[in-house]
Amino acid sequence: MSMSQEYVELFKAKEQLLEKASPSFMMNIREEAIHQFGKTGLPDHKSELYKYTSLQKLFEPKYNMQLQPSNVEFRVEDIFNCDVPNLQTRLEIILNGFYKVNGTALTRLDNGIIIGSFAEALRKYPELVKEHYAKHAGFEKDSLVALNTAFAIDGLFIYVPKGQVLEEPVQVVHLPMTGYDTMLHYRNLFIMEENASAEVIVCDHTLSPFRFLTNSVTEIYIGSGAQFHYSRIQNEHLNSNLLTNLFIHQEADSTVRSNTISLHGGLIRNNTNVLLNARGCNNETYGLFLSDKNQHIDNYVNIDHAKPECTSTQLFKGILNDQSTGAFNGRILVRQDAQKTLAYQTNNNILMSDEAKMNSKPQLEIYADDVRCSHGATTGQLDENALFYMQSRGIPRQEARLLMLYAFAHEVIEKIQVTPLKDRINHLVDKRLRNELSRCNNCSMACGDLPIPD
Amino acid sequence: MLSIKDLKVIVAEKEILSGINLDVKAGEVHAIMGPNGSGKSTLATAIAGRDVMDITHGSIKYMGENLLEMDPEERAKKGIFLCFQYPVEIPGVSMVNFMKTAVNEHRLFNGLEPLSAGDFLKYMREKKELVEFDSQLTNRSVNEGFSGGEKKKNEIFQMALLEPKLAILDETDSGLDIDALKIVANGVNTLKNKDNATIVITHYQRLLDYIIPDFVHVLYDGRIVKSSGRELALELEEKGYDWIKEEAGRQEK
Numbered sequence: 001m002s003m004s005q006e007y008v009e010l011f012k013a014k015e016q017l018l019e020k021a022s023p024s025f026m027m028n029i030r031e032e033a034i035h036q037f038g039k040t041g042l043p044d045h046k047s048e049l050y051k052y053t054s055l056q057k058l059f060e061p062k063y064n065m066q067l068q069p070s071n072v073e074f075r076v077e078d079i080f081n082c083d084v085p086n087l088q089t090r091l092e093i094i095l096n097g098f099y100k101v102n103g104t105a106l107t108r109l110d111n112g113i114i115i116g117s118f119a120e121a122l123r124k125y126p127e128l129v130k131e132h133y134a135k136h137a138g139f140e141k142d143s144l145v146a147l148n149t150a151f152a153i154d155g156l157f158i159y160v161p162k163g164q165v166l167e168e169p170v171q172v173v174h175l176p177m178t179g180y181d182t183m184l185h186y187r188n189l190f191i192m193e194e195n196a197s198a199e200v201i202v203c204d205h206t207l208s209p210f211r212f213l214t215n216s217v218t219e220i221y222i223g224s225g226a227q228f229h230y231s232r233i234q235n236e237h238l239n240s241n242l243l244t245n246l247f248i249h250q251e252a253d254s255t256v257r258s259n260t261i262s263l264h265g266g267l268i269r270n271n272t273n274v275l276l277n278a279r280g281c282n283n284e285t286y287g288l289f290l291s292d293k294n295q296h297i298d299n300y301v302n303i304d305h306a307k308p309e310c311t312s313t314q315l316f317k318g319i320l321n322d323q324s325t326g327a328f329n330g331r332i333l334v335r336q337d338a339q340k341t342l343a344y345q346t347n348n349n350i351l352m353s354d355e356a357k358m359n360s361k362p363q364l365e366i367y368a369d370d371v372r373c374s375h376g377a378t379t380g381q382l383d384e385n386a387l388f389y390m391q392s393r394g395i396p397r398q399e400a401r402l403l404m405l406y407a408f409a410h411e412v413i414e415k416i417q418v419t420p421l422k423d424r425i426n427h428l429v430d431k432r433l434r435n436e437l438s439r440c441n442n443c444s445m446a447c448g449d450l451p452i453p454d
Numbered sequence: 455m456l457s458i459k460d461l462k463v464i465v466a467e468k469e470i471l472s473g474i475n476l477d478v479k480a481g482e483v484h485a486i487m488g489p490n491g492s493g494k495s496t497l498a499t500a501i502a503g504r505d506v507m508d509i510t511h512g513s514i515k516y517m518g519e520n521l522l523e524m525d526p527e528e529r530a531k532k533g534i535f536l537c538f539q540y541p542v543e544i545p546g547v548s549m550v551n552f553m554k555t556a557v558n559e560h561r562l563f564n565g566l567e568p569l570s571a572g573d574f575l576k577y578m579r580e581k582k583e584l585v586e587f588d589s590q591l592t593n594r595s596v597n598e599g600f601s602g603g604e605k606k607k608n609e610i611f612q613m614a615l616l617e618p619k620l621a622i623l624d625e626t627d628s629g630l631d632i633d634a635l636k637i638v639a640n641g642v643n644t645l646k647n648k649d650n651a652t653i654v655i656t657h658y659q660r661l662l663d664y665i666i667p668d669f670v671h672v673l674y675d676g677r678i679v680k681s682s683g684r685e686l687a688l689e690l691e692e693k694g695y696d697w698i699k700e701e702a703g704r705q706e707k
Contacts, residue, residue, distance in 0.1 A: 389542040389596075392502050393556040393612060394530035394563070403555065407546025407595075 003059060004041035008034055011150055014067055021119060021153045023126050026133065033139045033149035042143050052327035052359045053269050053298045055144075058241055063183035063213055065151065069098035070178065087420035089171035089201065090115065096176055097186035097214075098154040106157070113166055114159040118187055121157035128159060132191055136219040136247040136275070144271070145245055148217040152187035155216070160196035162223070169199040169418065176214060176240065177207035188218040192226040192254075199229040201421060204236055204265075212240040219247045222254040224278065230258040231416055233425065236265040238293065245271045250310075252278035259416050261425055262289035262297050263432050269298045276303070276310040276338075287316040288412040290432050291324035291356075298327040301345075305338040308368075312342070317412050318349040319405055319433075320356035330375070331363040338368050345375040350382060350408060405433050455480050455651050456501070456620055461512035463493075463500055470496045472676035473512070478620070481648040485662055485687060486655045488673035489695040494655045495539055497673070498624040501653075502536040503529050516620070530556075531563040533619030533650075537609040537626045544596040549608075552596050553578065553615055560616060578615065585641035587611040603634040610641035617645070622653045627661040639664030659691035674702050 001009070011018070011034040019027055042059060043050040072095065092115070093100040099117035106116030106124060114121065122129050139146035156172050176184055192198060206212060222228050234242060242265055248256055262268050274283050289297040303312045318326045328347045349358045362375040382404050390400035409429050416422040456478040463471035470493045478484055488494050500507060501514060503526035514521040521529060544552070557577070558568040569577060582589055587607055597605050606626055613621055623642065627635055642665050646652060654665055662670075662684070670686040671678045674695070679702045680686065690698070 383542070383544075385542045386544045388504055388526060389538065389544070390552070390556075391526035392530055392536050392538075393552070393616065394527050394559040395552075395555050396527050396559065397525070399555065399559075403547050403551070404544065407544070410546055 002041065003056075004038050007147065007150070008038040010065060014065075017067055018151070018153070023122060025126075025130055026122065029134050030150050033146045036139055037143055037146040037150060040143055040146070049300065049329070052325070052329075053267070053296065058213065058267060061181065061211060063181045063211070064178070065183050066096050066098075066178065066185075067151065067153065069100075069154070070096045072100075075102070084171070084201070084421050084424045087418065087424075088168055090168045092116075092156055092170060092172045094154075094156060094172060094174045094186055096178055096182065097152070097184040099156060111164045112161040113164055114157065115170065116157060118155040118157040118189055119153055121159075121189070125159075128191070129157070129189065132189060132219060132221050134219075136221060136249045137217050137245060137273075142245070144215055144243055145217055148185045148187060148215050148245065152185040152217065155186040155188040155218075156190075157188070158190040158198065158200070160192050160198050160226075162193040163195045164193075165196070166198035169201055171201045171203065173203045173205065174214070174216070175205055175207050176212040178210060179208065181211040182213075184212065184214045184216075186214075186216050188216070190218070190220045190228075192220070192222045192228050194223040194251075195225040196223060197227040199418065200231070201418075202230070202232040204232070204234045204242060206236045206240045209237065209239065212236075213243070214241070215243045215245075217245045217247070220249065220256075222248065222250045222256055224252040224254060226251070226254045228254075228256045229417060230256070231418075231421060232258070232260045233428070234260070234262040234265055234268055235428075238264075238266045238295070240265055241267040243269050243271075246273065248272070248274045248283070250274065250276050250278070250281040250283060253280040255282045257284040257415070257417070258286065259412070260287040260299070261413070261429070262287070262291075263428060264290075265295060265297070267296045267298075270300065272299070272301045274301075274303045274312070276305050276307060276312065278307050279309045281307075281310040283310070283312045284415070285312070285314045286412050286415045288409055288429070289318045289326060290321075290409075290429065291318070291326055292321035293324060294322070295324045296326070297324075299329070301330045303330075303332050303343065305332070305334045305341045305343060305368075307337060308339045308341065310338065310341055312344070314345040314347075315412060315415070316347045317408060318347075318358060319352065319409065320349065320358055321352040323353070323355045325357045325359075327359040327361075328377070329361045329363065332365070332373060332375070334364075334366040334368050334371050334373065336367040339370045341368060341371040341373070343371070343373040347377040348408070349377075349379040350405065351379060352381075402433055406430060409433070455517060457513075457515040459513045459515075461497075461500065461514065462510045463496055464508040464510055465496060465506065469510075470507075470676055471500070474673075474676075474678060476671065476678065478651045478653060480619075480651055482669065483646070483652045483654065483665060483667045485667035485670045486653060486673055486678075487657070487659075487670060487687065487690055489699070490657070492673045493676045494673050495624055498536055498539075498622045498653075498655055501529075501622060502526060502534060527559070530616070531560055535613050535616055535618030535621045537606075537613060537621065537623040539624040539626075539628065541597050541600075541605040541609055543598045543600075545598050547596050549592040549594060549596055550575075550578070553592075553612060556612070557615055581611060581614040584644060585610050585614045586637050602629040603631065606630055606638055607634065607641075610638050614641065614645055619650045620653070621645070621650065622655065624655045625657060626654075627656055627658065635661065636664060659687040662687045672698050674698055677702075
């Protein structure tokens with residue numbers, strides 16, 4: 001049986017369970033998605049999009065598909081603290097792909113803001129979910145999204161109504177923690193109505209030493225004039241593999257800024273898809289990754305300038321050590337209608353060892369004639385002249401390297417607007433560069449010594 | 455303080471220094487002059503410890519120790535300072551962070567407590583005034599976007615902060631207008647005392663009007679072909695280098 005067929009069979013076997021968790025409109029979408037996946041399967045090495053990241057190999061080992069919430073007899077918050085000092089956040093935990101209920105599954109604040117379990121939102125506000133679910137993350141041409149759409153049951157849901165501001169940033173901690181090799185699918189849906197504003201921080205960690213494969217989809221709708229800031233810190237162990245699929249739909253004069261900081265992990269592939277669907281949108285997509293050992297980190301960004309007078313900026317930086325490999329593929333599509341587009345893209349990488357490898361591929365497709373677009377990519381080593389200059393002032397070579405790497409990384413970190421978060425990430429990157437963050441977590445827990453939920 | 459004996463250096467398979475002898479004592483100022491390509495900068499970087507060259511013969515002793523066995527940072531902490539001919543821009547590394555790290559590495563080496571951020575800023579202000587360094591420049595990344603003159607003044611400022619025993623000025627006068635030249639020379643003279651020494655590498659005698667050398671050496675074709683007092687610099691200014699080349703040529707035969 002082919003790999004894709006195995007998932008079709010699994011879907012059939014679990015159909016009742018999935019049906020129980022889905023209203024009929026959603027079950028129809030699930031069936032379409034699994035049908036699609038069965039037809040196309042996973043992209044192979046011939047696919048341009050996955051040229052540098054082999055999904056076939058990643059899906060080869062046997063995983064248990066997590067389709068039910070885990071029972072935990074302790075508060076995850078008590079043993080794990082993804083701490084950002086001086087920052088008051090609303091903490092939400094996604095444990096093994098399911099929203100961890102702590103009191104109520106879904107909270108409706110006085111100003112109409114709704115935050116909580118995606119599965120619960122489906123039950124309580126099906127119309128709201130229906131309006132956006134699977135509308136931004138198309139699965140017709142994307143196998144990972146198809147697989148997620150077929151199997152994902154829960155995740156985080158945020159709804160900010162017109163003109164409302166989510167005062168406290170939401171911090172979502174995504175934690176795989178099982179006693180066996182596990183595949184996880186979870187689904188986030190964030191809806192920002194007209195002139196709404198919110199800040200979301202996502203932390204990816206692992207709390208048990210098994211092999212994990214997470215395939216997440218996050219759909220974000222940004223209404224006219226809305227503002228959304230999204231920061232992501234990925235810090236997992238070497239056996240943990242992360243596939244993230246982010247879909248952002250922007251309406252007129254909206255602003256979105258996202259920062260993805262990949263500190264540690266086995267294999268990480270971040271897909272960021274942005275649709276600038278009306279005039280005057282501003283999108284900034286930033287990324288920084290630090291890899292060593294045999295890690296592999298691949299960032300794919302696709303910015304679709306569908307309408308005129310929008311601005312997009314991409315800046316991705318990588319520091320690669322040991323035998324690690326990285327890839328960056330940034331596509332800017334400027335459609336015929338999108339006059340007066342400003343689109344910029346930069347990718348800079350530093351190779352710290354002879355064996356590290358980076359593939360960088362900028363792609364510009366421009367069909368409008370009055371636009372300003374630029375792209376540039378560099379991959380190199382630290383400047384020997386600068387290192388010697390610092391040494392000649394008494395700074396040890398190792399410290400000089402750190403100063404330069406830190407300066408290199410800083411350009412991305414400084415784009416984070418929340419100061420306490422920026423400070424925290426500065427600290428983590430500094431520790432990572434000093435090799436003091438060789439374990440996945442910054443928590444005090446020794447991963448693997450924890451009680452493991454059923 | 456510094457004793458160079460029969461130093462031979464190969465850079466990119468070409469012999470650049472072919473037997474240099476030089477003795478520098480505390481309190482002295484030595485000028486090393488010579489035409490383009492004579493090996494002046496190679497000599498400076500050999501003392502500072504750049505490892506892009508092969509030292510095939512000879513020795514460099516500094517305060518009685520074998521300098522050639524030390525890393526550049528160790529040489530720096532023991533008091534050697536090179537004023538770069540082309541100071542390097544380091545985007546993203548702030549001047550303050552850079553010099554605070556350097557000063558505290560020196561202090562650590564000398565068994566002193568590191569300076570706190572506040573104390574360092576105070577120390578930096580004093581030194582800025584001493585060498586007339588524009589206070590705005592320390593808010594920027596190291597040398598980034600500095601003009602030619604600002605870069606050279608920054609070298610003197612760093613020298614003031616690190617208080618070296620042996621300063622080597624590699625063509626510090628190149629690209630400077632007369633006002634900047636005076637400020638740079640003033641800085642060097644202010645920092646000079648009986649316990650430290652200075653090697654001034656220059657193409658022109660102009661700088662030596664402001665920094666008065668005790669000895670002048672002419673480097674040609676990888677050798678010191680003439681050493682004398684200050685008057686030699688004036689003679690070179692007047693007559694150029696051709697007569698030196700001829701003399702050296704005759705000696706060859």
